[in-house]
Amino acid sequence: MKLAGSRAEAFLKAPDPAMRAVLVFGPDLGLVRERVQRLIRSVVPDVSDPFRVAELSPAALKEVPSRLADEAAAMALGGGRRAVVLRDAGDAQTGAVSSFLARPMGDALVVIEGGELGPRSSLRKLFEGADNAAALACYGDEGGSLAGVIQEELKAAGLMAEPDAMAYLTEHLGGDRRLTRAELGKLALYMGGPGRVGLEDAIACVGDTAALGLDDLALATADGDHAGAQRVLDRLLREGNQPVGMLRSVARHFQRLHLAAGLMNQGKSTDQAMAALKPPVIFKAADRFKRQLSRWPADRLGKALDLLTEAEVDCKTTGMPAAEITSRALMMIARAAARR
Numbered sequence: 001m002k003l004a005g006s007r008a009e010a011f012l013k014a015p016d017p018a019m020r021a022v023l024v025f026g027p028d029l030g031l032v033r034e035r036v037q038r039l040i041r042s043v044v045p046d047v048s049d050p051f052r053v054a055e056l057s058p059a060a061l062k063e064v065p066s067r068l069a070d071e072a073a074a075m076a077l078g079g080g081r082r083a084v085v086l087r088d089a090g091d092a093q094t095g096a097v098s099s100f101l102a103r104p105m106g107d108a109l110v111v112i113e114g115g116e117l118g119p120r121s122s123l124r125k126l127f128e129g130a131d132n133a134a135a136l137a138c139y140g141d142e143g144g145s146l147a148g149v150i151q152e153e154l155k156a157a158g159l160m161a162e163p164d165a166m167a168y169l170t171e172h173l174g175g176d177r178r179l180t181r182a183e184l185g186k187l188a189l190y191m192g193g194p195g196r197v198g199l200e201d202a203i204a205c206v207g208d209t210a211a212l213g214l215d216d217l218a219l220a221t222a223d224g225d226h227a228g229a230q231r232v233l234d235r236l237l238r239e240g241n242q243p244v245g246m247l248r249s250v251a252r253h254f255q256r257l258h259l260a261a262g263l264m265n266q267g268k269s270t271d272q273a274m275a276a277l278k279p280p281v282i283f284k285a286a287d288r289f290k291r292q293l294s295r296w297p298a299d300r301l302g303k304a305l306d307l308l309t310e311a312e313v314d315c316k317t318t319g320m321p322a323a324e325i326t327s328r329a330l331m332m333i334a335r336a337a338a339r340r
Contacts, residue, residue, distance in 0.1 A: 002128045003136045011134065015042050019134045020072075020104040021097065023089075023127040025114035026138030027242035027315075027322070030178025035138060036085065036113050043081045043109045051077045056086045058093055065096045073105035082108040089114045094122040101126070101133055116242065118319035138177075139244065146174040153184040158194030165202040168279035171252060172206055172214075176245065199279060213239070217246060218253035219285060221330050222292045224337030229330055243322035244315050250330065251308040254301055256281075257289070261298040270294075295337055304333050 001019065003011050012035060015022070024035050037047060044052045054071045061067055071084045086093065089112045097112065117124040127135035150169050154161055161169060173180045183206050190205040191197060213236050220229035236246060256277055263273035270290055274281050281289045296304070311329035315322040 001130065001134045003134050008136055011136070012038050012042075015039060015109065016134075018132060021101060021110035021112060021127070021130075021133040023112045023114060023123065023133070023135045024138060025112075025117045025124065025135070027116045027244045028138045028176055029115070029240065029242070030176040030180070031138040032113060032115075034177055035136060036111055039109065039111050040083045040085065044083050047083075052080055052082045054082065054084045056084065058086075058088055058090070061086065061093055061096050065099070068096050068110065069100045069103075069105060072100060072108040072110055074108070075106070082106075084108050084110045086110070086112045089123060090117070091122045094126055097123065098126055101130055104132065116322060119317055120319040146170050146180070149177065149180055150184060153181055154188070154197065157188035157191070159188060159191055159197050160195075161197040161202070162199065164199040164279055165197045168199055168202045169206065171279060174245070174248075176240075176242065203282065213241070214246065214249040215253075215282075215285070217330070218250045219288055219292075221250055221334045222253060222257065222296065222337060223288065224295070224334055224339075226331050226334035226338060229334045230327065233327055233330060237323055243326035244312055247308050247312045247315070247326055247329065250333075251305060251312075254296075254304050254308065257292055257296055258298060258301040258305065260289075260293055261296065261301055264293065265298055292337075300336070304336070307333060 011019075022039055024032050024039070026032055040047045040053060047053055054074070056067060056071065064070075068084065068086065071082075074082065076082045086097075089097075093112075097110075100110065112123070112127075114123065124135060127133045147166065147170055150161065150166065150173065169184075173183060187197065187202065187205045191201060213232060217229060217232045217236060220226075220232055233246065237243075260270075260273040260277060263276055264270060268276070270293055273293070274286065274289060307329055311325050314320065314325045318325070
């Protein structure tokens, strides 16, 4: 069974007992881990309880393929339902999981934690087509879901973001749920207590941390610095950033350029168009942004945005390596800028 949207959230709050196993996967590894923890807590209050939570690795399953079924059938010492967690799962574990789902024993909830599994993934197909298992995809927060996470974290600290600050935070966060929460935690510490978060507060705390690498990637791509963009891309991939999140970050930068270019077409000066953007362009990047506006007319910005959208769709649907798709799209845009 495939879970998405409101069904996914409802399931996380109260997992259907008929679902003996849940696959949690996707490019947002922070959200994957968060949802895995929520599923474990739905049956075991203490996720560190060694008698009720069993963790398996692909290596352990390869050595003893029946280990998954054995752990699921085992009874907890002292009673209570158990949770069995398989970390870092991929298509190599499809056979063992399929055998368990064919004849599930015991009452343990089996949680499979995977990475970015494409539509052709045999493990993903198994869960999406099973009657007694569920697949839960985890993509980067954006739009309303990201705003909800930000508001939830700030409210817990007694904080409320002013409109400009909220716009800035949604612009610079969202690629990874765990990183988003960590950055908001640092913002809460920076504020030192309840109150209102202003734009300057958000920039001071988040501007040079969570978004630094992504900003560098977007600016280098729009500058036409394809060598620099590739270096930043490689660094971000090594640090565990997900390709889809990087594509969205670059797209947000080009959307702002497109909006400013549209205002200029209506007769506004470059400075007036930039001043109209919310949140405003960070001071240290203002000169580069202005040069990019002279390099990118609105029609070419539209084509760049189309290319970024197509790349994100390809990452999710083709089964090809997402890092290569992302690199190809960004280098095409950077070279187009350089030719200009």
